[in-house]
Amino acid sequence: MRINLTTRPEPGRRSLPTLILAAALLAMSCSGDDGVRAPSDQPSTATPTMEWAIAVHGGAGSPSREMSEETRQAYEQALLGAIDLARKHLSEGGAAIDAVELVVVRLEDDERFNAGKGAVYTHDETHELDAAIMDGSDRSCGAVAGLRTVRNPIRLARLVMDRSPHVFMVGRGAEEFATEMKVKRVDNHWFDTEERLEALRRAQEKDHFGTVGAVALDQNGDLAAATSTGGLTNKRWGRVGDVPVIGAGTYADNSCCAISGTGRGEQFIRHTIARSIAALVEGEQLTLAAAAHRVFEERLDPGDGGVILVGPTGEIVLHFNTDGMYRAWANSEGDEGFAIWKDTE
Amino acid sequence: MRINLTTRPEPGRRSLPTLILAAALLAMSCSGDDGVRAPSDQPSTATPTMEWAIAVHGGAGSPSREMSEETRQAYEQALLGAIDLARKHLSEGGAAIDAVELVVVRLEDDERFNAGKGAVYTHDETHELDAAIMDGSDRSCGAVAGLRTVRNPIRLARLVMDRSPHVFMVGRGAEEFATEMKVKRVDNHWFDTEERLEALRRAQEKDHFGTVGAVALDQNGDLAAATSTGGLTNKRWGRVGDVPVIGAGTYADNSCCAISGTGRGEQFIRHTIARSIAALVEGEQLTLAAAAHRVFEERLDPGDGGVILVGPTGEIVLHFNTDGMYRAWANSEGDEGFAIWKDTE
Numbered sequence: 001m002r003i004n005l006t007t008r009p010e011p012g013r014r015s016l017p018t019l020i021l022a023a024a025l026l027a028m029s030c031s032g033d034d035g036v037r038a039p040s041d042q043p044s045t046a047t048p049t050m051e052w053a054i055a056v057h058g059g060a061g062s063p064s065r066e067m068s069e070e071t072r073q074a075y076e077q078a079l080l081g082a083i084d085l086a087r088k089h090l091s092e093g094g095a096a097i098d099a100v101e102l103v104v105v106r107l108e109d110d111e112r113f114n115a116g117k118g119a120v121y122t123h124d125e126t127h128e129l130d131a132a133i134m135d136g137s138d139r140s141c142g143a144v145a146g147l148r149t150v151r152n153p154i155r156l157a158r159l160v161m162d163r164s165p166h167v168f169m170v171g172r173g174a175e176e177f178a179t180e181m182k183v184k185r186v187d188n189h190w191f192d193t194e195e196r197l198e199a200l201r202r203a204q205e206k207d208h209f210g211t212v213g214a215v216a217l218d219q220n221g222d223l224a225a226a227t228s229t230g231g232l233t234n235k236r237w238g239r240v241g242d243v244p245v246i247g248a249g250t251y252a253d254n255s256c257c258a259i260s261g262t263g264r265g266e267q268f269i270r271h272t273i274a275r276s277i278a279a280l281v282e283g284e285q286l287t288l289a290a291a292a293h294r295v296f297e298e299r300l301d302p303g304d305g306g307v308i309l310v311g312p313t314g315e316i317v318l319h320f321n322t323d324g325m326y327r328a329w330a331n332s333e334g335d336e337g338f339a340i341w342k343d344t345e
Numbered sequence: 346m347r348i349n350l351t352t353r354p355e356p357g358r359r360s361l362p363t364l365i366l367a368a369a370l371l372a373m374s375c376s377g378d379d380g381v382r383a384p385s386d387q388p389s390t391a392t393p394t395m396e397w398a399i400a401v402h403g404g405a406g407s408p409s410r411e412m413s414e415e416t417r418q419a420y421e422q423a424l425l426g427a428i429d430l431a432r433k434h435l436s437e438g439g440a441a442i443d444a445v446e447l448v449v450v451r452l453e454d455d456e457r458f459n460a461g462k463g464a465v466y467t468h469d470e471t472h473e474l475d476a477a478i479m480d481g482s483d484r485s486c487g488a489v490a491g492l493r494t495v496r497n498p499i500r501l502a503r504l505v506m507d508r509s510p511h512v513f514m515v516g517r518g519a520e521e522f523a524t525e526m527k528v529k530r531v532d533n534h535w536f537d538t539e540e541r542l543e544a545l546r547r548a549q550e551k552d553h554f555g556t557v558g559a560v561a562l563d564q565n566g567d568l569a570a571a572t573s574t575g576g577l578t579n580k581r582w583g584r585v586g587d588v589p590v591i592g593a594g595t596y597a598d599n600s601c602c603a604i605s606g607t608g609r610g611e612q613f614i615r616h617t618i619a620r621s622i623a624a625l626v627e628g629e630q631l632t633l634a635a636a637a638h639r640v641f642e643e644r645l646d647p648g649d650g651g652v653i654l655v656g657p658t659g660e661i662v663l664h665f666n667t668d669g670m671y672r673a674w675a676n677s678e679g680d681e682g683f684a685i686w687k688d689t690e
Binding site: 128139140141143145146164165166167168169170171172173174175176180235236237238239240241245246247248251265266269270271272275276279280283284 | 473484485486488490491509510511512513514515516517518519520521522525580581582583584585586590591592593596610611614615616617620621624625627628629
């Protein structure tokens with residue numbers, strides 16, 4: 001079981017992990033871990049309070065090591081492009097809740113990810129999309145599930161939060177709400193992509209989840225989380241996973257952290273993964289890294305997935321027990337990075 | 346803010362609260378509370394380990410004080426009838442997970458409650474039902490939402506748990522699963538009742554929730570929870586409340602407690618009420634009563650609702666911040682009771 005935060009430093013960019021690797025090496029001997037500790041697990045000198053911070057994920061699983069350099073770069077551009085949007089917004093004093101929505105909309109529109117445009121196929125060769133967003137300042141939230149015609153589910157989740165007395169809407173009813181809210185609609189076939197259809201034919205994309213998510217801290221000290229997904233390839237019976245279940249795949253509370261998860265949704269629901277991590281940070285005052293580590297260790301099986309977290313001082317933790325997780329991050333200190341696999345590239 | 350467990354003792358039956366009232370009075374001076382403490386908040390002498398225990402609720406809100414004796418008795422018979430089913434099952438060594446299902450099926454078939462047959466009307470004058478069940482022995486669970494033709498939603502939730510690889514199914518897809526599972530189906534109009542139609546016309550039944558739920562401890566030491574509801578009168582847009590959201594309205598974990606909630610679903614989701622209570626019991630070793638009290642105090646507004654809890658030693662807590670909550674309980678020590686309002690009747 002490793003806590004890893006690996007990176008490929010970009011020219012002219014400082015990498016967050018670089019800052020903490022030395023300290024992490026010191027810490028390794030007195031931890032029971034065989035892995036590199038994430039920054040929040042270090043003394044506060046290694047994690048100064050940031051003005052803002054952002055992290056995104058594009059799913060956890062087993063990305064092929066045979067991936068071409070071109071493909072790798074495309075993922076890097078996609079995630080760092082989303083990070084750039086958030087950086088601009090957050091550095092100008094924008095709200096975390098808007099930053100995570102912006103980022104997730106961007107990734108929903110990128111067919112590489114299993115969310116929005118790139119949503120996987122259900123058993124019936126349709127697409128059913130889920131999303132949730134949560135504002136850590138007051139724990140207000142919005143969640144949607146089983147959408148078939150909403151181009152950007154995260155936008156509808158935001159509207160559920162802002163413009164309805166409810167928190168969670170599903171299926172046909174949620175689509176009626178989309179009509180009232182005048183959000184962008186598409187035919188269900190608009191979500192068709194060659195790659196996902198092949199995945200359905202193989203019906204084997206079990207460990208390539210591709211869900212997208214973002215967590216952010218803004219200059220006001222507010223935290224927010226957003227997650228969006230097409231769910232499981234070949235899913236049936238109106239299956240809903242952890243993404244729209246507040247406390248499973250999505251959670252935010254200024255007092256402890258914002259969390260977005262990706263992985264085996266059933267496991268994340270049963271074990272209320274996001275809320276379990278938050279509870280350890282809140283109640284037992286664990287660091288984000290230690291809390292994520294313990295919850296994964298005690299509640300999940302290897303290969304179940306990953307989470308991204310940001311805390312009130314801007315510490316970022318990117319934790320997973322799969323081979324890899326597409327992820328990127330940045331903060332007001334100028335740190336920025338992108339990584340896929342577990343070990344240092 | 347009160348923690349209350351009130352009762353109307355039945356002839357020939359010992360009442361659980363009677364056992365603890367004296368001890369509770371002693372405890373009051375050193376607690377910050379103005380209310381009567383629930384049994385789990387007392388020294389262990391007041392809460393011997395039970396072989397089994399069961400508690401049920403039929404919703405929290407503001408039941409009319411003008412209620413006729415006949416009506417009151419009808420509720421009492423309904424809840425104690427459900428308790429009787431559970432007692433027989435649990436005292437013969439049956440499993441908690443079966444007990445909570447049995448009890449909830451019984452209450453779903455009783456049109457007094459807003460679950461199954463008595464489900465409220467949506468804005469479109471249809472009925473959409475939600476339910477969830479959870480087994481504390483391994484945190485396996487099943488949840489369903491937006492059902493229109495399944496007579497007993499809790500049965501389908503159980504089948505999701507036992508017979509599918511999934512945890513949560515919604516809408517049309519969930520109905521297809523119901524077809525495969527051959528559960529009892531009805532036309533949506535089967536759920537029509539005069540009383541609920543009037544409630545829709547008044548569109549004001551805001552504080553009469555009527556959700557049903559059960560929690561149980563069995564002789565094997567396993568805990569389970571089940572909750573079922575027709576949701577909010579006049580609800581729109583495929584609104585889903587806390588009931589099928591694991592960690593909001595339903596949660597069970599042998600290591601701490603089983604919980605079923607009822608009330609303003611949006612509040613229960615935002616504040617992950619069930620999981621928040623469980624986290625305090627698990628992490629900070631609070632008693633069930635103290636944990637419920639703190640979470641309601643810190644996260645909810647007066648009138649938001651109630652929860653029923655059972656812990657590993659059979660302690661029962663029935664906590665609410667509304668005027669009343671229909672509730673009943675029994676355990677292997679022969680305690681049994683039924684109550685509606687907050688104060689002792």
